[in-house]
Amino acid sequence: MLRTFKQRLAEDELIRVFAMGRVVHPVVIEMFGLAGGYAGFWLDGEHVGLTTDQMVTASLAARANDFDSFVRIPPIGYWHVTQCLETGMGGVMAAQIHSAEQAEEFVQWAKFAPRGKRGINGSGRDANYTHKSVSQFTQDANREQFVAIQIETTGAVDDADKIASIEDVDLLFVGPTDLSSALGVGGEFHHQKLWEAIDHVATVCHKHGKAWGAVTPDAEFANRAVEKGCRMPTFGSEISALRKGIGVIEQTFEKLFS
Numbered sequence: 001m002l003r004t005f006k007q008r009l010a011e012d013e014l015i016r017v018f019a020m021g022r023v024v025h026p027v028v029i030e031m032f033g034l035a036g037g038y039a040g041f042w043l044d045g046e047h048v049g050l051t052t053d054q055m056v057t058a059s060l061a062a063r064a065n066d067f068d069s070f071v072r073i074p075p076i077g078y079w080h081v082t083q084c085l086e087t088g089m090g091g092v093m094a095a096q097i098h099s100a101e102q103a104e105e106f107v108q109w110a111k112f113a114p115r116g117k118r119g120i121n122g123s124g125r126d127a128n129y130t131h132k133s134v135s136q137f138t139q140d141a142n143r144e145q146f147v148a149i150q151i152e153t154t155g156a157v158d159d160a161d162k163i164a165s166i167e168d169v170d171l172l173f174v175g176p177t178d179l180s181s182a183l184g185v186g187g188e189f190h191h192q193k194l195w196e197a198i199d200h201v202a203t204v205c206h207k208h209g210k211a212w213g214a215v216t217p218d219a220e221f222a223n224r225a226v227e228k229g230c231r232m233p234t235f236g237s238e239i240s241a242l243r244k245g246i247g248v249i250e251q252t253f254e255k256l257f258s
Helices: 005-010 026-035 052-064 078-086 100-110 134-144 154-158 160-164 176-182 192-208 219-227 238-252
Strands: 017-020 040-044 068-073 091-094 146-151 171-174 211-215 232-237
Touching: 005 068, 017 026, 017 238, 026 052, 040 052, 052 068, 068 078, 068 146, 078 091, 078 100, 091 100, 100 146, 100 160, 146 154, 146 160, 154 160, 154 192, 160 171, 160 192, 171 192, 176 192, 176 211, 192 211, 219 232, 232 238
Parallel strands: 017 040, 017 232, 040 068, 068 091, 091 146, 146 171, 171 211, 211 232
Antiparallel strands: none
16 A cells, blocks of 8 residues: 655655656656665656646556655646646645745645635546545645655755744755755755755754755765755656666677777
C-alpha cells in the first residue's frame, strides 16, 4: 500500500526522491521504481511547461510503482495549484518564494475553506472523479495533500522562521543552485555562505517541528545535509541519469569513440 510523503515525514523517515521534467514518461518512472530505494519523485513545472496529460500519466505511473509525487510550480495563481492537484499528483511545491506572506498565499491556494480559498471541483482524481462527496473530498484533500515551500531566495532565507511556522506547510525545500547564486557564490555548493543559510533553515525547521529537503548536487553535499536533518534529499533526475548513462556507454566502448 502506498505510503505518502506526509506519512513518511511523520515517521521521520529518510525519503529518497528523484526529479523529472523534460522526459516525463511512465517507463522512466518505472525504471526508477525497479531500481529500488526511492519513495517517489517530483515534477519540475517551473522550468518545463508540463501539460495536464503529462501530470495525469505521471501520477498514474507513480501509484503503479508505490510512489508518492508532487509538482514544483511558480506561484502564479490559485488555478495553477488546483489544476496540478486535480491530476492526482500528491502535492505541490512553490518555487521562487520571497516572503512568508507569499508562502501563506500559496498554502491558501492549495487548501479548501476554512483554511484556504481553493475552488471546488469534484471531477478530478483527488475526488476520485466524483466518487467522493464534497464534504469528504475537501476534508481528505486538506488533510492529505502535500505542500512544500522552496527556499532559494534571500527573502525566503530571511523569512524561513516565519515560513516554517505556517500551518500546513509540510516541508521547506532548499534549492542550492539558485540560493548560492542569490548569495553571490553561484554554483559553489560547499561555500560557507550557502551552508550558513542551510543551517538557518535546518534550525528553524527543528524549532517548528517541520521537515526540510534539498536538491543534492553531489554526495558530499547530500551526506552533510542528511547529517543536519534533511529528510527529503533529491538524488538525480531523468536528465542526469541519461547523461551519466550515455557517459558510461562511451567509456565502455572508449576505443570505438576515439
